[in-house]
Amino acid sequence: MFYTFFLLTALGSSLVLGFSYTTIYMKENCDRTASLGSSGYIEWERNDRYYDHRADCSVILKTGISSERIALQFIDIDIEENGQSYCYDYLYLYEGAVSSFDRTAHTKAICNSQRIVDYTSSTSAVTLRLVTDSSTRGSFKILYTTYMDAVGSGCYGGRYLCSNYRCIHSELKCDRMDNCGDASDEPDDCRTGYPLSRCANEDYVDSSRLCNGAADCSDGSDEWTNSWALCPAQEMRGSCASLVTLQPGTSGYIVYSRHVPYSRGTDCTVQYNTQSGYVIRLESWDVSGMDYNCHGSLFLCNGITGSCDSWENDFSLCHTSPDDTSYVTSGEELTVRLASDWSTSGNFKIFYKIEQGGTSGSSTVVTVVVVILVVILVIAVSVYCCGKKSRSEQSNTVEDEAVQWPGETPRDNIHLHPTTIVHTDRPRSLGTPTIERVPPQPSPRQYSYPSAPPQSSDSIVPPSVRVEPPTPSTSTGEPPTPPPSYDQALWMPTEPPSSARQS
Template structure:
């Protein structure tokens, strides 16, 4: 093992928390076999240059023991695709030591449209082969870890660490900010690690601004982006949609991290996964630093975001959708404490994505501020409306008679209810007495009988000496002279027609 580390140290190394992660460069080892240590990287060129045109380079990777296996994590893949869900340049992965490729079927064909996140071998030897054309160059970076499967009932050897997935890795890899187990159990507090601390150096050994690197804050301060990695080194907190489709996930206030489909496997073709997120009342969910470079730029796979909890978040109901292949700094914030994310992919391409999230108090969000302003404007309008109504009502009350009492019917003395139907439904109290405090006293004067006066219509002209039917000849009524007798009622209409137009002679003489 010591000899292996000396060989790998000559190939190149990156130090992370005291452990030296050596790098195997394929360009320097074409057609040969490279021995693997506990963990390290696989890249094309020592100087970080893109791979060559018309390259055909294969390297056999072998562990130090036949009982060990190889776990690969594809950290950065930029291998040219043809835009039709296949590749122009290929990174082939074979099980075992392969030297002749005529008719040999690879286990994996890897490029931008055939992206994978992780791979584990079934033997102690694998073969990588890079084949390129003459058009576009690219690059790749792969993290490898050698491990053994734990023996049932025995566990791992004393110099190994037992992962939660029952892999045994070298103890020196524990708590180094690299996910060597594959389930991050070697980087948790339960393994004796301190999480969330800043580091002095990035994964490539470069120091940022001469000081501490702030991990998992949504901003890539390392040139290789390693301070924001979700699958190795930084090991940022991650909410995986894979395994949570159709469920509700609660995010704690004040926390942050990444939402992605999976840390280890891409979403498959035809995936339709909806996850609902919520947090404590009074907080909002802010999303930023969108990295959807693993998704197809033709939008065969799309992310839909809906404000609130909904079961049908699609192109009709979503507030925001993204399917670009570039990193987007767009910031999206919910209006409340709930969010729905849906991943919809057709049957043409698989992929992955990363979205940084932060749980903030509701008052810090732009949309919450807008809602608050709108509520304040509506409240001001209501107050002004109430003031105008009250002032107008007071003005109308002061312009009328002070003795008007609402809710009563006006009836002047001597009038019947029908006579005052045109009046406003208030009561006017005519009294010279001062108004007393409390319920006003209404003085009603009974109507006085008015003297009866009769008027008779003129009778039709009659010829002289014409006889008048005795049945209709009626003498005018004579008022009663007695004090207590009621007045004689007036004649009927027919009787009045035949009454003489002149009063009786006795009345004229008197």
């Protein structure tokens, strides 16, 4: 506290301190008239924010100048209701100074199920009356601002001209309060040079913590969208059935409206998008102002769709939804739909933040297609290579399994072939071999086999020719006996050599 006081004293700027807002407490002014200044608050009691049981208290709020009007912003409303359109406790609002009450003559009857965001009087006085039962206590906080209508294109008396042609007191400019009602008294250049910011309850917080989605002020005023902090707000009202673009790196709140609650039977769908490569994060939502029985709901859908409802939504919110969860889109697009029945009206507030981490819808589709094609190609190459390797190993195994007869050289062996040639013109008594004996190929020093003479197709027995095995050459130098012909070799005796029989 001492550090805060020292820093504020050193700065010595009235802009840092801002306008000093006083509070009018209804309990202290029951059945009285309270004079209004430039701006301030209205609450129930000084030491206890909750109103009493069985209370019936009325206060007339009156400006000092008859030509002034009163703008009321209902910042916080927690007044008991039965969960539908009926209120157990009431905050009645009457136009003008009223002292004799008739329940049918009120201008507004306010509770949780009949919320109000702001109200502008048509005269220089309004009357508030609180009536409660004996069951549940509640609270409220109202910001009031007195103003005059602009004359022509300007204001007199040193007042500040708002964009909506209201003339407010000049000391209200740049005090972080939305006194104009359209925030035109708080332009962007008012936000520079504030190391500390004052909360609505006169506390102070670091200016960098304003509008960050978390309540740093004890009264939560650093996250208000309809007054004081003036957090950026995207209003669904006026944007129904349209596309709203959110810039990367920005944040703020999605609300139905900063100034009025949604009406009964509202059905509003807004589509949001941002730059490719970014996502939309939603968190820190306040849906306490919606229907108590969840007859009104918010539906969130990933991407752009026109039928975001209770069947197709990815996430839904209503009065009972917790405020400590979050929802993040997979890409740069989001659809929000508000659907309310005909029982109650209300409002809501959802914090949004645009951050990196997403891919565009078209990029996502292309990425998925490329991944699928790569997987198919890898599988095809693997199958081809494995099949080729299997065939190669099978071929090598067949070639390695050669049969070598006694007395033959390794190259004069018999090979196993996957498919053998069976001669069907051989006598069945000799048997049908399943292995073909391939004669060795002659070397340049050997005789070549002559062509076999043609045989008659109806003869199944070869000519009776005595086939003698080739005799080796002798030392006398005589030429060796020529080998038998191809067909004669086929019908040679199949008995193994004598050396094999002896063994």
